[in-house]
Amino acid sequence: MNADTPRREDLQLGREIVGRINELAAISEDPARLTRLFLTAEHRAAAELILDWMRQAGMSAHMDPIGNVRGRYEGERDGLPALMLGSHYDTVVDAGKWDGPLGLITAISGVADLHRRGLKLPFAIEVVGFADEEGVRFASTLLGSRAVAGTFDESVLSVRDRAGISLREAVKAFGLDPGQIAKAARVRGDLLGYLELHIEQGPVLEQENLPVGVVTAIAGATRLAARLTGMAGHAGTVPMQLRRDALAGAAECIHVIEELCRADASGLVGTVGYIHASPGATNVIPGEAAFTIDMRAPSDIHRERAVTGIVHRIEEIASRRQLGLQIDVTHENRTAPCAPWLRAQIAEAIAAEGFRAFDLPSGAGHDGMAMIDVADVGMIFVRCRGGVSHHPDEHVELADADAGARVLLRLVENFRPQTGAQ
Ligand code: HGY
Ligand code: MN
Ligand code: MN
Secondary structure, three states, rough: OOOOOOOOOOOOHHHHHHHHHHHHHOOOOOOOOOOOOOOHHHHHHHHHHHHHHHHHHEEEEOOOOOOOOEEOOOOOOOOOOOEEEEEOOOOOOOOOOOHHHHHHHHHHHHHHHHHHOOOOOOOOEEEEEEOOOOOOOOOOOOOOHHHHOOOHHHHHOEEEEOOOEEEEHHHHHOOOHHHHHHHHOOOOEEEEEEEEEEEEOOOOOHHHHEEEEEEEEEOOEEEEEEEOOOEEOOOOOHHHHHOOOOOHHHHHHHHHHHHEEEEEEEEEEEOOOEEEOOOOOOEOOEEEEEEEEEEEEOOHHHHHHHHHHHHHHHHHHHHHHHHEEEEEEEEEOEEEEOOHHHHHHHHHHHHHOOOOOOEEEEEEOOOOOOOOOOOOOOEEEEEEEHOOOOOOOOOOOOOHHHHHHHHHHHHOOOOOOOOOOO
């Protein structure tokens, strides 16, 4: 397909993608709530299905040492530098079925289309399914893409999940060797760029009445884990002014986080997504409360300042309530700008498919935040209904899934590597 190739009107790509989205969504630890976490039986079942799709699309395919699935479609001759496409196939808890899989399945369907037509390009295409973008199980994130980017931090292997299993133990139990993770890495010279198609997870494309958009940058994020320690006691006998109630202290912290972010007019957002109080009985004053904090802002300096301010307020609350406080940053990702030369080629492909090219930032994190250490990054957003995501109501219309696939395929077929610095 080149820039003047006629647009496809048959929705064939979209139908194949939607069918596979539904097939993959059936692989979940809970039939009632889509949940597919890193290094679990569901991860393994999903990986086998995806590797099969990759092979059907004419790719050599394997699982790498951290559980990513990797496919390669050779170019006009073997061993050429590769354009890397991909997204993640892990999910949050009670997830939507499009966040991650849409980009991965669209990339596979695009390669399958090239294969059906017997088309070979002047470069190879590598498709990667990242195994842990969400970071639900080990309170980190981007573990799969950091391994590919060569920035995997071995100290994370000691992090434990809520069942007390370390990442090292989980990798071994999954049948992989933690000592081999470094072998998943690519070097900058191998890759011509990294392109990810993903649902927008926001309402802007819907407001603009557009099926696709060009991502300008991926917002950075800071995740923290806080633990307040007070004194458990009898709910009926300890007077209020003598209590050191850890959960009440956590509640005040959560209120302050929400208040500070609401008062900030520049797009700062703060979320407490998880809290656990113990011992957890109705008639016992909570002696301990642990909660997570997720902070994001349009710029790194703004986010860093906000995190410092919030930590100070939490320290003040803990001190006034005579609570012990342990607060740690469990994950930090800087804002990742998308490369202008890739944005330009994405915009060209969008226009060639008959749509207005529209630029927008990503408030959500993506694997491109890790991949930027090994390749220039470009992202295509696809409209999702109401901007709903990280929720079972997440939805993409067939026509939009098809539009995204046609844009990605046209972009790949017309791709021009950046000359000079790589
Ligand atoms: O949290 C995020 O922004 C991404 O969905 N992992
Ligand atoms: Mn997500
Ligand atoms: Mn995602």
